[in-house]
Amino acid sequence: MSSPEASPPSLYAAREPIFPRRVKGKFRTAKWWIMAFTLGIYYLTPWIRWDRGPNLPDQAVLVDLANRRFFFFMIEIWPHEFYFVAGLLIMAGLGLFLFTSAAGRVWCGYACPQTVWTDLFILVERWVEGDRNARIRLHRQKWNGEKLRKYGLKWTVWFLIALATGGAWIFYFTDAPTLLRDLLAFEAHPVAWITMLILTLTTFAFGGFAREQICIYACPWPRIQAAMMDEDTITIAYRDWRGEPRGKQSVAGNGDCIDCMACVNVCPMGIDIRNGQQLACITCGLCIDACDDTMDRIGKPRGLIDYIALTDETRERQGGAPIPVWKHVLRPRTILYTALWTGVGVALVVALFLRSAIDVNVTPVRNPTYVVLSDGTIRNTYDIRLRNMQGEPRWFDFSVAADAPLNVAIEGVEGARIEVPANETAHVRLYLTAAPGSTAAEAPRSEVQIWIEGEAVPGAGSPAGDRVARNTVFNGKGG
Secondary structure (H helix, E strand, O other), X not given: OOOOOOOOOOXXXXXXXXXXXXXXXXXXXXHHHHHHHHHHHHHHHHHOEOOOOOOOOOEOEEEEOOOOEEEEOOEEEOHHHHHHHHHHHHHHHHHHHHHHHHHOOHHHHHHOHHHHHHHHHHHHHHHHHOOHHHHHHHHHOOOOHHHHHHHHHHHHHHXXXXXXXXXXXXXXXXXXXXXXHHHHOOOOOHHHHHHHXXXXXXXXXXXXXXXXXXXXXXXXXXXXXXXXOOOOOOEEEEOHXXXXXXXXXXXXXXXXXXXXXXXXHOOOOOOOHHHOOOOOOOOOOHHHHHHHHHHHHHOOOXXXXXXXXXXXXXXXXXXXXXXXXXXXHXXXXXXXXXXXXXXXXXXXHHHHHHOOOEEEEEEEOOOOOOEEOOOOOXXXXXXXXXXXXXXXXXXXXXXXXEOOOOEEEEOOOOOXXXXXXXXOEEEEEEEEEEOOOOHHHHOOXXXXXXXXXXXXXXXXXXXXXXXXXXXEEEEOOOO
């Protein structure tokens, strides 16, 4: 009787919780300052006021989905101007390529929201439970009063931070003080509650429990970054030619590394940088701070773990000096990224200052292309969509420029002048007519320009107002 086949080994490894040790140093200090700066921007921006007049919201940064507009201080973006948002996204991508090409995953290590909130949650965990060894002991001990109390307090603070995070996000989409009053009175729209709940739970789970798992498994950037890096990219590395073999300094022939595991114990990703560059490394620099502190205590030079490039490693192994940092940064790839980033930025600024406060769309009516009135006059009809992008009601005058004289009339009004309310769109039916026997009436097609001039608004635009033109055609009898 044959024995049953042995089951294949599992390829799944259970997650080992990571308890980073507290560390001091220049990179840790930089991370604290960046955390305070980025969180300050995120939480406080919706409360900044900006006076735009009586007909517009006074929130400095507002994504007004109801009225389909985006406000950023003095800038107002309409849906048809989405190219501004697309340009900003392109700049963000190019900036990420630039920083990664120059200094590896510095975005991941210092400014990524997952990193920032994970750092904040770990800080709370350390305040409540103690440093690394105390947290490990608490994690391993059985559930009792102490563990319930500390975990309960930690999770409560985490949840409050997550709740503030979800709440801050929805404040960007409506007037923040009004929404806060509605939330406190339990009168907010269900969409606000649902959005805040989803963001609260995801922040609580990602920052408190998933942590490095998001960076390793969920984020695509670790897989993409390899294409952005080359041998001159500055990243964190271990100088094994100086540190090996590891061991006590009292043993002759040992390197500078005493195998104290400080670099591993402070790593938020739980990796050992001495094993070489790894996908999980976010180049946060905490291992550098820990190693430098150890080198200071044993009287060895700093820099056993440091930001270096692959070309520096080759030179240092041969006894040469490292290449200056500016030569690593200023190279063809980074210069190209900088030029592209700057070009897109300049184009957006130019487009922003050259845009008109009038948005016009002219559509000739094709069925029929023209009509002959009882007196022989030829009339063409045009559907016009006119958007007033100012915060005040405005009068708009219509005129036409053509080689042959044409008359202008607007359906439902006297003359060729209409008023459009502030921040609204008017749909206008415009008529162009040519006298019997005129050049435009007899020609098959005539090129024309329809001009729209907006009345000046005090304090907005030039004193003469805005003026735009749209090219179209006038269809005649062709005979």
